[in-house]
Amino acid sequence: MIKVSKIEYYLPESVLTNTDLEKEFPEWSSERIKEKIGITQRHISSENETVLDLAIKSSEKLFENYERNNIDFILFCTQSPDYFLPTTACILQDKLGLRKNIGAMDFNLGCSGFVYGLAFAKGLVAAGIAQSILLVTSETYTKHINPKDKGNRSIFGDASASAIIEKVENAGDYKFCLGTDGSGAENLIVKKGAFRTDFELNPENEFNPENLYMNGPEIFNFTIENIPGLVKETMEVNGLTMEDIDYFVFHQANSFMLNYLRKKIRIPAEKFYIDMEKTGNTVSATIPIALKNMMDKGLLKEGNKILLAGFGVGYSWGATILEI
DSSP states (O other): OEEEEEEEEEOOSEEEEHHHHHHHOTTSOHHHHHHHHSOSEEEEOOTTOOHHHHHHHHHHHHTTSSOGGGOOEEEEEOSSOSOSSSOHHHHHHHHHTOOSSSEEEEEOOSTTHHHHHHHHHHHHHHTTSOSEEEEEEEEOGGGGSOTTOHHHHHHBOOEEEEEEEEEOTTSOOOOOEEEEOGGGGGGEEOOSSSSSSOOOOOOTTSOOTTSOEEOHHHHHHHHHHHHHHHHHHHHHHTTOOGGGOSEEEEOOSOHHHHHHHHHHHTOOGGGBOOOOTTTOBOGGGHHHHHHHHHHHTTOOOTTOEEEEEEEETTTEEEEEEEEO
């Protein structure tokens, strides 16, 4: 029913390497960071660079070889929008010079965002609302991270990925498995800045509610408890087995978590793709970035089946099958 026909991504110019972090935090070793989380560098948005700026650049790369007037809906996933209102997707329509008789909306999700975006796109196609959808996952989590937070600074990077989702007649009609558990909300959260709590500036470099907080052990426990079952359920509802899946592409959280999951689910190493060393955890953009890199490396062939799984902040999780 739907197919991901094109993917492009954009990474900010500024790069934060493990060596840079080691200079700030001498007690940390750059090699130890790589060994533990599988990341050697991450891209950081500049002070005046927003998710909209990143999205414009990743989307314009798409339109170098795709007719922009074909787009009839924009889905924009971010948790760091330019404004509470208006919708970033609406501004993106204007900046890209797209038609005015199209739909556009933001949705607030993190690490599961790309999978949810595919689900929304499938619904739009099934309802006859759209046939060509621009799905953007753009995030600048680093703007929320306290300068003294060496843990989160080593993990997260900024990026935007733009994908064209199109209606196709002969594509497989694969089902989605989605999940939510809001009881884990406070384990990955930015407490201030919206309307639940008044926004207040605090002294520079002081940990405060405007900063990103992540309870790493609880996020790990949530993942290990829920994702093996999610993978099993996704294969079962689609009538597939481990042997039918050519690749498994999970949200690129960190290599330690991914390798633990792979072994627990018993996924063959050659079918499990990990790609975060040069980008870090870019939240909702990790899966499309990984897919684009797989395409560029010639790893994907027509007819390949890929199990996609996103999971994290919310708690929110989702998985589906993507056929090339």
